[in-house]
Amino acid sequence: MRKIRFLQALQQAKVTLNEQQLTACLHVDQPLLLLAAPGTGKTTTTIAKIGYLLHDCAYQPHEILAVTFSRAAAQDMRQRFMHFFPQLPPVTFLTIHALALQIIRATQMPFQLIDGEFSEKRRIFRQLYRAKYQEYPSEEVVESIESYCGLIKNLHVTPTQFTTIAKERGFDIVKGAEEVYEAYETYKQNHQPQLIDYDDMLTEALRILETDAHVRQDFTTRFRFILVDEAQDTSVVQHAIIEWLAEPHQKIYMVADDDQSIYQFRGSDVTQLFDFTKRYPTGKTLTLTQNYRSTQQIVKTANQFIPHVSKRFAKKMTTMNEEGVPPRIVLCQSHHEQMTFILHLIKAQPYANTAVLYRNNASSIAVAHMLMEENIPFYVKDVYGRFFTHFIMQDLRNYLRLAYGSQVKHYRIIDAIRPRFKGYVKKEHIAQLAEKDPQANLWETLRTLPQMQPYQIRFFEKCEKIFPTLQDKTPSDAIQAVLYELDYYKQLEKYINFMKMNEEACLRILSTIQLIAQSAKTLVAFFTRLDELEQQIRQSKQQYGQEAVTLSTFHSSKGLEFDQVLLIDVQEGQVPTFHEVKAFEDNKAALDEPLRLFYVAMTRAKTQLHIFATKRQPSSFLAYVK
Numbered sequence: 294m295r296k297i298r299f300l301q302a303l304q305q306a307k308v309t310l311n312e313q314q315l316t317a318c319l320h321v322d323q324p325l326l327l328l329a330a331p332g333t334g335k336t337t338t339t340i341a342k343i344g345y346l347l348h349d350c351a352y353q354p355h356e357i358l359a360v361t362f363s364r365a366a367a368q369d370m371r372q373r374f375m376h377f378f379p380q381l382p383p384v385t386f387l388t389i390h391a392l393a394l395q396i397i398r399a400t401q402m403p404f405q406l407i408d409g410e411f412s413e414k415r416r417i418f419r420q421l422y423r424a425k426y427q428e429y430p431s432e433e434v435v436e437s438i439e440s441y442c443g444l445i446k447n448l449h450v451t452p453t454q455f456t457t458i459a460k461e462r463g464f465d466i467v468k469g470a471e472e473v474y475e476a477y478e479t480y481k482q483n484h485q486p487q488l489i490d491y492d493d494m495l496t497e498a499l500r501i502l503e504t505d506a507h508v509r510q511d512f513t514t515r516f517r518f519i520l521v522d523e524a525q526d527t528s529v530v531q532h533a534i535i536e537w538l539a540e541p542h543q544k545i546y547m548v549a550d551d552d553q554s555i556y557q558f559r560g561s562d563v564t565q566l567f568d569f570t571k572r573y574p575t576g577k578t579l580t581l582t583q584n585y586r587s588t589q590q591i592v593k594t595a596n597q598f599i600p601h602v603s604k605r606f607a608k609k610m611t612t613m614n615e616e617g618v619p620p621r622i623v624l625c626q627s628h629h630e631q632m633t634f635i636l637h638l639i640k641a642q643p644y645a646n647t648a649v650l651y652r653n654n655a656s657s658i659a660v661a662h663m664l665m666e667e668n669i670p671f672y673v674k675d676v677y678g679r680f681f682t683h684f685i686m687q688d689l690r691n692y693l694r695l696a697y698g699s700q701v702k703h704y705r706i707i708d709a710i711r712p713r714f715k716g717y718v719k720k721e722h723i724a725q726l727a728e729k730d731p732q733a734n735l736w737e738t739l740r741t742l743p744q745m746q747p748y749q750i751r752f753f754e755k756c757e758k759i760f761p762t763l764q765d766k767t768p769s770d771a772i773q774a775v776l777y778e779l780d781y782y783k784q785l786e787k788y789i790n791f792m793k794m795n796e797e798a799c800l801r802i803l804s805t806i807q808l809i810a811q812s813a814k815t816l817v818a819f820f821t822r823l824d825e826l827e828q829q830i831r832q833s834k835q836q837y838g839q840e841a842v843t844l845s846t847f848h849s850s851k852g853l854e855f856d857q858v859l860l861i862d863v864q865e866g867q868v869p870t871f872h873e874v875k876a877f878e879d880n881k882a883a884l885d886e887p888l889r890l891f892y893v894a895m896t897r898a899k900t901q902l903h904i905f906a907t908k909r910q911p912s913s914f915l916a917y918v919k
């Protein structure tokens with residue numbers, strides 16, 4: 294009898310739950326892990342369940358806490374809740390970070406948040422790195438250090454423990470990360486008041502729950518029922534926080550799809566779900582398997598693909614949707630041919646029906662470039678501004694700038710590209726250049742500086758000969774000359790290896806620059822094109838919800854759906870990366886995450902799924918697409 298009012302309210306909102314969804318809603322007395330396959334209505338079910346708790350189980354809105362993965366998800370859930378139950382006051386929808394901040398604030402301890410999170414934190418990393426190594430790190434290095442620090446906090450491990458985990462999972466540890474991490478921790482501790490960043494919020498909140506009974510009681514009595522959305526992407530420290538909060542009453546509901554766990558690189562840990570009933574001994578696991586999104590053919594392909602993940606909860610999606618057409622794998626002769634194919638498919642449908650999905654953000658640039666040439670509106674989900682400021686892009690711009698004026702006054706350009714001129718130009722040379730006649734020939738001046746070795750002199754002679762010729766070349770030929778005649782490619786490889794950077798990602802940036810260069814006749818036209826492209830990509834946010842093609846990484850496509858989905862650049866080295874393949878030699882679970890990521894991408898399709906790769910090295914995962 295207890296469920297009557299809740300069902301009536303749902304009926305008014307024109308929502309009919311299926312049997313599995315209803316069972317999950319009504320299970321409120323013990324902990325519940327609800328495993329929901331893609332498109333099976335996990336959000337619908339979670340919101341309906343909140344309605345049940347309020348309508349029929351005597352919970353007050355302030356006693357219910359719904360924890361979401363992101364601010365956008367919290368907002369989306371709140372809106373859907375208001376749509377389903379307009380007559381009910383909303384419950385507390387919070388991200389785990391917002392919750393952690395409330396816990397810290399409850400202690401009255403003095404602290405200061407690192408302001409403007411990303412920019413300020415990165416400024417500190419740069420400063421600490423420079424203090425340690427006497428040179429500024431590139432933005433790519435700063436980003437890697439940042440992710441290293443975040444992982445340590447989210448996995449709740451020491452740097453030594455992390456080294457082992459990194460090896461098992463195929464994570465890179467960039468040069469300097471360990472040292473900067475230590476310095477960063479000390480810097481925050483010594484600051485008055487203590488500094489806290491986004492990741493510290495979680496570890497601090499956990500420490501408080503573990504040690505401060507007063508605060509703990511305050512929160513556990515306030516929130517009598519806890520719902521956790523996207524629990525497959527919850528990190529070790531986040532799970533621990535939730536466990537403390539749920540500990541006295543054991544009223545916990547987690548909704549997750551272990552097959553869609555894709556944020557391991559940020560510290561999420563799907564293995565925590567496998568221990569759900571150890572953590573909550575009275576807990577139960579239920580599943581949602583009826584997919585409302587995709588055709589039978591797409592569901593069948595997804596069902597055959599996902600068991601290749603080594604550890605998962607076995608579950609099989611079903612659908613009552615139409616049969617549809619089988620997903621198609623297209624192996625192309627070249628990248629260019631892939632682009633021609635996708636253009637054809639995009640043009641065959643209303644633009645908003647199509648999403649182009651890729652593993653790496655760099656792929657978005659080539660697609661945006663093509664769509665811009667064709668005057669087709671597009672919306673880029675994650676704007677990849679980094680491409681335009683990437684150190685390789687800056688290097689090439691600087692090299693080409695030197696083609697227009699090789700005078701001593703440009704010595705700052707040489708300083709900027711010095712890490713790739715290693716062995717040829719040293720720091721003291723820059724200081725010496727600064728004192729020379731600014732109008733003098735740069736290469737001649739360098740060549741005649743004291744104590745230059747024959748190999749250096751030979752290199753500067755080559756520069757003097759080649760740089761002036763670049764102006765008259767097409768951009769594409771000029772870049773080739775920089776790469777191979779001026780040895781940039783060799784220097785770049787050395788630098789990437791020395792810094793322990795991700796080589797594939799860097800080389801992808803380079804190949805995309807080369808691709809854009811092919812469409813311009815002069816260097817000026819090339820630079821103008823790059824500026825226009827950057828501007829258009831940044832402005833593409835305005836196309837959201839309009840008649841535009843969506844461009845998204847596999848990661849950011851989670852939760853979305855489109856009639857036609859085009860998965861591009863499905864090459865070995867990207868899907869999976871070579872690092873992941875290497876890690877697989879020692880750890881048979883190392884390919885689980887990339888497999889799940891590919892599964893997330895393919896399950897976005899409602900009626901048509903096309904998968905593209907070039908014949909040269911297609912992804913080994915394609916063998917599992919049947």
Ligand SMILES: Nc1ncnc2c1ncn2[C@@H]1O[C@H](COP(=O)(O)OP(=O)(O)OP(=O)(O)O)[C@@H](O)[C@H]1O
Nearest residue numbers: 309310311329331332333334335336337585852853
């Ligand atoms: N019982 C139902 N009857 C009809 N349609 C439903 C039902 N439950 C969910 N749906 C529809 O299925 C689609 C997917 O639902 P929802 O967005 O809640 O799924 P999801 O499980 O969160 O998906 P994913 O995990 O893949 O992002 C929505 O269009 C929703 O309206």
